[in-house]
Amino acid sequence: MKKPVLEMNNVSKTYDGSTKALQGLSLSVYRNELISIIGPSGAGKSTLLRCINRMIEPDEGSRIRFDGNEIATMNKRELREVRKHVGMVFQHYNLVYRLSALENTLHGRLGYYSTLKGALSLFSDEDVKRACELLDSLGLEDRKLFKCGNLSGGQKQRVGIARALIQDPKLILCDEPIASLDPQSSKNIMEQLKRITRDMGIPCLVNLHQVDVALAYSDRIIGMNNGEIVFEGRPEQLTEAQISKIYGASIDELIAS
Numbered sequence: 158m159k160k161p162v163l164e165m166n167n168v169s170k171t172y173d174g175s176t177k178a179l180q181g182l183s184l185s186v187y188r189n190e191l192i193s194i195i196g197p198s199g200a201g202k203s204t205l206l207r208c209i210n211r212m213i214e215p216d217e218g219s220r221i222r223f224d225g226n227e228i229a230t231m232n233k234r235e236l237r238e239v240r241k242h243v244g245m246v247f248q249h250y251n252l253v254y255r256l257s258a259l260e261n262t263l264h265g266r267l268g269y270y271s272t273l274k275g276a277l278s279l280f281s282d283e284d285v286k287r288a289c290e291l292l293d294s295l296g297l298e299d300r301k302l303f304k305c306g307n308l309s310g311g312q313k314q315r316v317g318i319a320r321a322l323i324q325d326p327k328l329i330l331c332d333e334p335i336a337s338l339d340p341q342s343s344k345n346i347m348e349q350l351k352r353i354t355r356d357m358g359i360p361c362l363v364n365l366h367q368v369d370v371a372l373a374y375s376d377r378i379i380g381m382n383n384g385e386i387v388f389e390g391r392p393e394q395l396t397e398a399q400i401s402k403i404y405g406a407s408i409d410e411l412i413a414s
């Protein structure tokens with residue numbers, strides 16, 4: 158049987174002792190899968206992604222196995238090792254705008270360097286070559302030395318993806334990667350993520366607000382509402398009734414809004 162890359166069991170997160178952002182949810186992620194997580198604002202999508210590498214501490218009793226190891230009980234050193242292998246892609250890119258696309262990509266290697274070497278940007282020739290190849294493969298061959306602040310949104314996000322890929326990730330987490338992009342750039346980014354899962358075998362967990370995008374690109378869709386998974390299935394299994402259940406609104410209301 159195929160082993161999951163990520164196995165979440167009974168994962169909960171309560172903020173400030175009262176807001177139950179995640180309520181005992183379970184989810185397994187396998188290689189070669191692009192999984193979209195959809196749901197209304199406040200459903201817990203970002204909390205779910207951030208609990209995976211403990212950027213947010215899940216409640217006691219939550220079990221998260223990544224690449225065969227339990228994350229919840231890891232010490233700092235073990236957690237650093239895990240974070241090295243989890244790439245993250247953000248809505249607002251999280252790039253250093255005064256630095257080039259190449260330098261920002263290389264930042265994805267920092268987890269592999271000592272603090273001093275990293276601080277002095279003493280990246281190996283091999284890593285520089287790899288960063289260049291990744292930027293080429295993402296269509297940024299003529300933008301490598303551009304300051305990231307001068308790139309378009311779609312180009313910035315492709316640098317964000319290059320930075321995630323150079324980590325040699327076993328999993329990529331994307332929190333609304335296309336929320337700030339125009340439709341054409343959104344399509345391009347989703348196609349890149351699809352290519353990464355299919356050709357490189359790296360699973361991607363992607364938070365999305367657009368149901369049509371989730372339907373077009375996902376191998377599996379997770380629907381969340383109020384901290385719980387209320388739908389899980391292939392795109393063709395997502396009916397209008399299911400969409401209403403996820404969003405707590407009728408399709409007509411959703412289209413109108």
Ligand SMILES: Nc1ncnc2c1ncn2[C@@H]1O[C@H](COP(=O)(O)OP(=O)(O)OP(=O)(O)O)[C@@H](O)[C@H]1O
Pocket residue numbers: 172173176177178196197198199200201202203204205
């Ligand atoms: N740091 C925090 N402190 C307290 N409550 C929080 C914190 N972060 C999130 N929450 C609450 O947890 C719930 C889930 O938030 P989360 O950001 O995970 O939702 P989301 O599905 O990502 O929403 P959106 O689609 O708007 O990004 C919300 O009720 C939110 O107000």
Ligand SMILES: [Mg+2]
Pocket residue numbers: 202203204364
């Ligand atoms: Mg969010």
